Amino acid sequence: MLDIAAPSEVFAESRHASSNYELVICSPDGKNIKTGSGLSLHVDSDAHDEGPLDTVIIAGGCSMPTRALTFEHISAARHLAGRARRVASLCTGAFVLGAAGLLDGRKVTTHWNHTQRLQDRYPQAEVVHDSELVTDGNLITSAGESAGIALTLHLLREDQGNKVHSVVARDLLVYQPPDNDVASTGKLIPRNPLVRKLTEEILADPTAQYTLADLARRAAVSPRHLCRLFQEEVQTTPAKFVEQVRFDSARSLLDNGESVTNAAFMSGFGSMETLRRTFISRLGISPRAYQHRFNTVA
Incomplete structure (x- = not known):
C-alpha cells in the first residue's frame, strides 16, 4: 500500500504548487487488488489498455523476490514500459522489470534485503547496494517502501524544477526529534533493551565511534548476534542504522543553515567527502546542492 500511497501523496501535494499530474492505477487484468496489508486497492484500468504514457511506476510487493511472476505481470510491465517516456520501480518492483527483461545492461537497485537476490536472478543488470535511488537513462529504481517519496520528489524536480520540488518537500519532509517515540530513522524505538540502549546512545551522539565490534x-x-537483534528490532544492520542517524542529523543541520563542513563533523561523518558520497548515494545530489535546492524557492 505504501508503494502506491507515498507517490500519490507527493503528486497530489504538487497540485497545490501549480503542478498537474493525472494518476492512473493499473493492474495486469484491470481487477481491484488486495495489498500485502490486507487492504483493497481500487484499480482504474487494465494495464494492457493504457498508452501512450509519460511515466510508469511499478510497485513492489513482499512476495515478488521469492515467487515466480505470472505471464500477465510480465506482459503488463512490457506493455506499459514500451509506451512510456520513463520507467521507475518502487522497492521490489525491480523484480517485475527484471522478469520483463528491462534491467539488462542497466544500473539498478531494490530493497537492500534483496539486492543480492536481484543480482543473482538477473546477472545482466548491475545492482547497486545501499543506494536509495539509482538512475540509468530513463530508468529509475528505488530501495524500500519509504523511498517512494524520495523517488517521486526526484521525478517532480525533473519535471517541474526546483521551485515546485522545494514547496512540496517542505510540506512533506518531517524530522522527528531523537527523544520522540519515533526515532529519526522512522522506526519505532526497539523493545529489546540491548538494542534500545545502543540506538539511544547513537541518536544522542552520532559523532562517537560505532564499529560493529x-x-x-x-x-x-x-x-553476529547483534546484527540479528538489530534486524529483528529496527529492520537494518547496526552500520546502516548509524549511517541513517548521521544522515538525518546532517540533513537537519543543513536545513537549519549550517555549512557543509560543520554538518559533516557535527553529524559524525568526519569529513566532507564522506558526507558528499552519502548524499549522492541516497539522494543523487551533493549536500551543497541539496541545501541550495531545499532552502531556495526561485
Missing part, C-alpha cells in the same frame, strides 16, 4: 562489546554479545 565496539557496539557488540558494549552489548556483551557477538557481532
